[in-house]
Amino acid sequence: MNKIQVNRWKDQLFKIWGIGCTLVGLILLVLFIGDILIDGIMRIDWGFVMNLPSRKAEKSGIYTALMGSLWILALTTIIAFPIGVAAAIYLEEYAKKGRFSALLEINISNLAGVPSIIYGLLGLEVFVRILNLGASVLAGSLTLSLLILPIIIVATRESIKAVPSTIRDASYALGASKWQTIWNQILPASSGGILTGVILSLSRAVGETAPLIVVGALAYVPFAPSNPMEEFSVLPIQIFNWISRPQHGFIENAAAAIIILLLVTFMMNAVAVYYRNKWQKKWN
Amino acid sequence: MELVAEKNTKNFTMNKESEQESKTKISIKNARVWYGDFEAVKGISMDIKPNSVTAFIGPSGCGKSTFLRLFNRMNDYIDGFRMEGKIKIDGTNIYNKKIHVEELRKEVGMVFQKPNPFPKSIYENVAYGLKIQGISDKKVLDSRVEKALRQADLWEEVKDDLKKSALALSGGQQQRLCIARTLAVEPSIILMDEPTSALDPISTAKIENLIFGLKEKYTIIIVTHNMQQASRISDYTAFFYIGELVEYSKTKTLFTKPEKKRTENYITGRFG
Numbered sequence: 001m002n003k004i005q006v007n008r009w010k011d012q013l014f015k016i017w018g019i020g021c022t023l024v025g026l027i028l029l030v031l032f033i034g035d036i037l038i039d040g041i042m043r044i045d046w047g048f049v050m051n052l053p054s055r056k057a058e059k060s061g062i063y064t065a066l067m068g069s070l071w072i073l074a075l076t077t078i079i080a081f082p083i084g085v086a087a088a089i090y091l092e093e094y095a096k097k098g099r100f101s102a103l104l105e106i107n108i109s110n111l112a113g114v115p116s117i118i119y120g121l122l123g124l125e126v127f128v129r130i131l132n133l134g135a136s137v138l139a140g141s142l143t144l145s146l147l148i149l150p151i152i153i154v155a156t157r158e159s160i161k162a163v164p165s166t167i168r169d170a171s172y173a174l175g176a177s178k179w180q181t182i183w184n185q186i187l188p189a190s191s192g193g194i195l196t197g198v199i200l201s202l203s204r205a206v207g208e209t210a211p212l213i214v215v216g217a218l219a220y221v222p223f224a225p226s227n228p229m230e231e232f233s234v235l236p237i238q239i240f241n242w243i244s245r246p247q248h249g250f251i252e253n254a255a256a257a258i259i260i261l262l263l264v265t266f267m268m269n270a271v272a273v274y275y276r277n278k279w280q281k282k283w284n
Numbered sequence: 285m286e287l288v289a290e291k292n293t294k295n296f297t298m299n300k301e302s303e304q305e306s307k308t309k310i311s312i313k314n315a316r317v318w319y320g321d322f323e324a325v326k327g328i329s330m331d332i333k334p335n336s337v338t339a340f341i342g343p344s345g346c347g348k349s350t351f352l353r354l355f356n357r358m359n360d361y362i363d364g365f366r367m368e369g370k371i372k373i374d375g376t377n378i379y380n381k382k383i384h385v386e387e388l389r390k391e392v393g394m395v396f397q398k399p400n401p402f403p404k405s406i407y408e409n410v411a412y413g414l415k416i417q418g419i420s421d422k423k424v425l426d427s428r429v430e431k432a433l434r435q436a437d438l439w440e441e442v443k444d445d446l447k448k449s450a451l452a453l454s455g456g457q458q459q460r461l462c463i464a465r466t467l468a469v470e471p472s473i474i475l476m477d478e479p480t481s482a483l484d485p486i487s488t489a490k491i492e493n494l495i496f497g498l499k500e501k502y503t504i505i506i507v508t509h510n511m512q513q514a515s516r517i518s519d520y521t522a523f524f525y526i527g528e529l530v531e532y533s534k535t536k537t538l539f540t541k542p543e544k545k546r547t548e549n550y551i552t553g554r555f556g
Contacts, residue, residue: 097363166400170462173356173394174413174469175386184416185402 033262040255048256053220053238057249062257065238067224068137068217069206069264072234075141076148076205081198083145084152091153092160093182112150119147120214128215135216138228143211148201155197159190159279192279199272203265209236235261309334309473309503310355315369317350319362324350326527327369332520334472337499339514339535340507342524343550348507351524352475355505356392357385373473390417393466397478399458401450401465406442409450409461413469428468436464437494456487463494474498476506480513492517511551515539523547 051061091108095101123143133139163186171181187194218233219241225232235257242254310332317325325347332338340348350359357378359365371378378388390413401409410429419425429446433439438460442453450461459479466474476495480488495504495517508514514521515535522532523546531538531547542548549555 164400166396166398167402169358169394169396170400170402170465171412172361173358173389173396174416174465175389176413176416177386180416184412189403 036255036258036262039252040257040259043252043256044259048253049260052222057245057247057253060242060250060253062235062238062253062260064221064224065233065235065257066260068221068232069234069261071137071225071228071232072141072144072212073202073206075137075228076144077198077202079141080145080148080152080201084149084198085156085194087149088153088156088160089182089187092157093178093186108150108153112154115210116147116208117210117214119143120211122146123211123215134229135218135231136229137225137232140212140215140217140232140234141228143215144205144208147208147211148205151201151204152198155201156190156194159193159197160186162193163189192275196272196276196279199268199275203268203272206234206265206268207236207261209234209240212237235264307334308332309373310505311370311372311375312354313370313372315351315354315371316367317347317354317359318364318366320364324527325354328524328529329369330522330529330532332503332505334503335499335501336519337495337504337506337517338520338522339518340505340522340524341509341511341514341550342530343555344509345526346524347527348522348524349477352477352505352507353394355473355475356389356394358394360385390469391471392473392475393469393471394475394477395459395462395466395479398482399455399462401453401458401461403449403451405447406450406453406461407446410465410468413465417469432464432468433461435467435498436460437490438464454487456483456490459483459487459491460494463491467498471502473503473505476504478507478509481509488513511539523550525550 048061049066050063051059052063053065054060091101091104095104120143123139123146127133127139127142128135131139133142167185167189168181171185176184212234216231217237218231219237221231221233239254239257239261242250242257245251308331312331313329315325315328316323328351340352342348353359354367354371355373355378359367367379373388373392376383402412404412407429410432411425414425414428419428430439430443433442438457441457442448442461450458453461459482463474463479480491483491492513495506498504499519506514506518518535520532521535521538523530523538523542523544525546531542531544533543538547539551542551
């Protein structure tokens with residue numbers, strides 16, 4: 001065998017290895033989803049979505065948990081979106097580039113890597129105890145807002161950076177102020193990227209369990225929350241609760257709830273991908 | 285109108301003929317610019333005449349664009365930018381702390397190297413400068429948009445597609461749109477930073493014609509790498525070299541009887 005043949009052989013070997021590695025993730029995901037579908041798909045009907053939780057598996061539904069998740073989603077969006085975008089605009093457009101902004105930048109990136117349960121502990125102390133909000137939807141949303149803020153800030157900064165500087169120059173040269181330039185040019189041009197980042201971070205928030213358990217979300221709530229101060233449950237906690245029950249019926253319920261939760265996050269991701277593509281088309 | 289009283293022998297002085305024309309639109313006295321430690325403009329003084337086209341020529345990196353961007357303070361946002369000296373427009377020092385840079389830029393418009401229309405409709409592009417001034421009357425906007433597009437020689441081509449995206453226009457049309465956008469604000473000075481360097485010869489010719497017509501009403505300063513262009517369209521030409529003004533005179537004089545050896549070498553293509 002000469003050298004060229006050896007190199008080709010190595011090339012082939014690596015390709016096969018690479019395919020194998022790619023398949024590990026894919027196969028596991030397919031197996032998981034398949035397993036869940038087999039267990040749960042028959043359980044999903046309108047009643048399952050609309051029923052309140054019950055001690056009997058077949059009468060139980062996810063209505064309260066789903067409503068809790070939607071409440072959390074809405075409030076987290078309202079809280080995290082303006083704060084995150086504003087912070088990103090400040091860092092990108094106003095803050096002087098220097099040691100202080102570099103320090104801020106590193107810390108925001110670090111915050112994105114802090115385990116979510118730590119945010120839960122922070123939320124418990126600050127929102128539940130000090131601000132006395134109790135184990136409410138509001139306390140949960142505030143906690144999750146903190147959790148996804150770094151992600152929103154990073155995503156927003158990236159999309160603001162991607163706006164060509166020629167657009168800024170043109171706006172300034174026509175006598176626009178900084179704020180007019182940001183509001184009329186930079187935000188519309190970067191909205192696709194910002195929206196993508198926000199949706200992806202929210203889909204992470206919807207799946208979070210640990211911080212909400214720490215904050216005091218309940219596994220069983222008799223009614224869906226009707227205002228931000230009420231106690232709540234969310235889908236992941238409901239799933240966790242059902243899985244820990246011995247009866248087989250609850251395992252089916254858990255599988256069915258997982259399907260619904262996956263549907264929600266897949267849909268959110270699909271919307272994010274749609275906006276990203278639309279946005280890229282505009283600029284390329 | 286303030287006249288230049290003191291004359292630094294090192295700095296350029298206009299020839300006698302133009303000294304008699306006492307009108308000055310922009311007066312620059314000993315302007316220096318640093319970016320951090322780098323001195324990009326090394327003490328330039330010159331007077332720019334109203335209703336004329338002045339061309340800035342010189343090799344890349346000679347500071348001519350930086351110098352041009354002093355007149356509408358576009359360097360202000362660049363990190364490490366520092367400037368000394370005085371620049372007066374119609375007798376007002378534009379680096380005075382009381383000057384609102386937004387107001388200055390309504391008076392001193394700018395067209396850039398690459399056409400940079402906003403990703404909006406043609407109409408919105410031209411109306412932008414007016415809308416940010418708070419003008420919202422549809423009739424006023426319509427008439428000023430039309431006027432600006434006519435001035436920029438673009439009206440006939442786009443009058444039926446004003447709602448169309450500006451990005452759908454050709455490069456040359458986009459650049460004329462950018463000129464129209466600048467004209468709509470009704471400045472008295474227009475700065476052009478290599479406005480045709482990204483365009484084909486036909487589009488370039490159209491823009492040159494346009495510039496020729498515009499000097500009746502406006503004071504135009506154009507940075508160009510193209511010496512034929514400078515000689516075709518400008519009344520005065522300034523030659524820059526490594527942050528210094530080497531020679532500045534009537535275009536005809538500079539291109540036929542340059543005083544300095546370096547200018548001659550540059551315009552005859554021996555370097556640069």
